[in-house]
Amino acid sequence: MILFRPIPVLLTAATCAAQSPREPVMRVLLDTDLESRIVDVFGIDQSGVTIIDETGVQRLIPLDTVAALAPIGDWHDASSDPALITRGGMTSRAGSVTLTDGQRLVGTPSVISIDDEFIAWSSPTLGIVGLPIESIRRIVMPRLMPTGEITPPLAYGLDDVIQLANGDTLRGFLESVSAEATIETNAGALLAVDTANIDQITLANDPSEMSGAAFWLADGSVICMQNFETDHSGNEPVVVSMLEPEPIGPALGDRTPSEANTQPFGLTLSTPLRETLAIAFDSRRIIALSALEHASEFREIDIDQSGTPSLGSRHITMPGPMRTTWVLPQSATRLAFNATLPIDARAWGNLELIVRVDDKVIETQAISTESPSAAINIDVAGNEFVSLEIDEAKFGPIQDKLVISNAIVLIGD
Structure with missing residues (x-):
C-alpha cells in the first residue's frame, strides 16, 4: 500500500465549478521525500504544479516541493508500449532514436543530409531536427513484422553495430544515416545499407546525464525541457515547452545559441497535458x-x-x-x-x-x-x-x- 502525506500548497484561485467541463488529468505526485499522492493536474509551469483538489479548488504546489509526476499504477507497462501496434499476427513497430542522455524521439531518419557530424531526424512532434552522431546510442527503424518475431534491443558494445532485418550484423564505425546508413567496417570496407533493410543500430557512445526537466510523452518520446507553461486558451490544456538547447537542435541553420542573444535558445514543443505522462522536474535528481x-x-x-x-x-x-x-x-x-x-x-x-x-x-x-x-x-x-x-x-x-x-x-x- 502506498502511503500518502500532506504536501504544502498555496491557494491560487476560486473553485473551478464555473469553468467549462474538463477531463481530469490524474497523476501520482512525488514530493521531495518520494512520498506520493494522487492528484488531478490542472497545469504546470516554472512556479509549480496546479492541481484541482477534492473540493474543486485550484491549488498551487510549489515546484521546490515536487520531485516528479508519474502515471497512476505501474510505470513500466510493457503490454501497452506505444511503439508497438499489433493487428492479428502482425506488429507494427515505430522508429525511434535514443540519445546518450536517455532522451528518445519517435520517428524516422530524414533523407536530408546535414554534415559528417549530424544526422537529420524526422519527428512527428518536433518536425525535422538535427542530432549530433556522438549523442546517439540507438536507432530503431520502423518495421512491420510477425508478432512472434519482434527483435529485442541490441546490446551496446565497443563497436557501432548495424543489425539488418535478416539478423546479420555489420560492426565498425558509423559515418552517416539518412536514406542509407554508411559504416566503415572493422575489416576496412565502407558499406552503404538502405535503411529499409535495417532493423536497428547501436553506437559505442558513452552515456551522459540529462539536464533540465525530463518529460515522458504518450507517443514514447522522452524530451528534456528548459522551461514550460500550460496554455488553457483552447479546447484542452496544452503544455508549451522549450527544449534544452543541446543536443536536439534545428536540422538546418544555426544550431548554437548566440552570445549576443540573451533570450532562451531552443526548439519549442506543444503537447496536450493529458499526453504528458510523467515529468522529472530536475532530471539530475x-x-x-x-x-x-x-x-x-x-x-x-x-x-x-x-x-x-x-x-x-x-x-x-x-x-x-x-x-x-x-x-x-x-x-x-x-x-x-x-x-x-x-x-x-x-x-x-x-x-x-x-x-x-x-x-x-x-x-x-x-x-x-x-x-x-x-x-x-x-x-x-x-x-x-x-x-x-x-x-x-x-x-x-x-x-x-x-x-x-x-x-x-x-x-x-
Whole structure:
C-alpha cells in the first residue's frame, strides 16, 4: 500500500465549478521525500504544479516541493508500449532514436543530409531536427513484422553495430544515416545499407546525464525541457515547452545559441497535458534503480528492456532466493519502490524481503498471497550501497520471486 502525506500548497484561485467541463488529468505526485499522492493536474509551469483538489479548488504546489509526476499504477507497462501496434499476427513497430542522455524521439531518419557530424531526424512532434552522431546510442527503424518475431534491443558494445532485418550484423564505425546508413567496417570496407533493410543500430557512445526537466510523452518520446507553461486558451490544456538547447537542435541553420542573444535558445514543443505522462522536474535528481550498477549473489536479476517506462524505471525481476546490491550515486538521499509477488507465483510464493543499507538491515517485509505487495521508502543519505534479499519463508523457496517496480533514487540538491 502506498502511503500518502500532506504536501504544502498555496491557494491560487476560486473553485473551478464555473469553468467549462474538463477531463481530469490524474497523476501520482512525488514530493521531495518520494512520498506520493494522487492528484488531478490542472497545469504546470516554472512556479509549480496546479492541481484541482477534492473540493474543486485550484491549488498551487510549489515546484521546490515536487520531485516528479508519474502515471497512476505501474510505470513500466510493457503490454501497452506505444511503439508497438499489433493487428492479428502482425506488429507494427515505430522508429525511434535514443540519445546518450536517455532522451528518445519517435520517428524516422530524414533523407536530408546535414554534415559528417549530424544526422537529420524526422519527428512527428518536433518536425525535422538535427542530432549530433556522438549523442546517439540507438536507432530503431520502423518495421512491420510477425508478432512472434519482434527483435529485442541490441546490446551496446565497443563497436557501432548495424543489425539488418535478416539478423546479420555489420560492426565498425558509423559515418552517416539518412536514406542509407554508411559504416566503415572493422575489416576496412565502407558499406552503404538502405535503411529499409535495417532493423536497428547501436553506437559505442558513452552515456551522459540529462539536464533540465525530463518529460515522458504518450507517443514514447522522452524530451528534456528548459522551461514550460500550460496554455488553457483552447479546447484542452496544452503544455508549451522549450527544449534544452543541446543536443536536439534545428536540422538546418544555426544550431548554437548566440552570445549576443540573451533570450532562451531552443526548439519549442506543444503537447496536450493529458499526453504528458510523467515529468522529472530536475532530471539530475531522479535516477531509476534499474539504471544503477549492481552485483547479485546466487541468481541474477532480470531487467526488462522493453518499452519506455516513465521516469526510466524498468521492472526488475528477482527470480528466487537471492541478494542484489546496488551502488548508490553520490548525494543519494532516498529510495522508493514497490515489491510485488507476480501473479504466476501466488499459488505457493511466500517470502521475506530484507532491505539493507551498507549491510545494515533497516526493513523486513513479509510478502505472500495474502499480502502480495509492499511499498518501500527509505532514507539512504550518506550510504554507499543498498541491497535487497529474498529469503524463503513458509513452503520453502517454491515460487519465491519478486518484481521490483516504480523504483527510483532521489539525489540531494
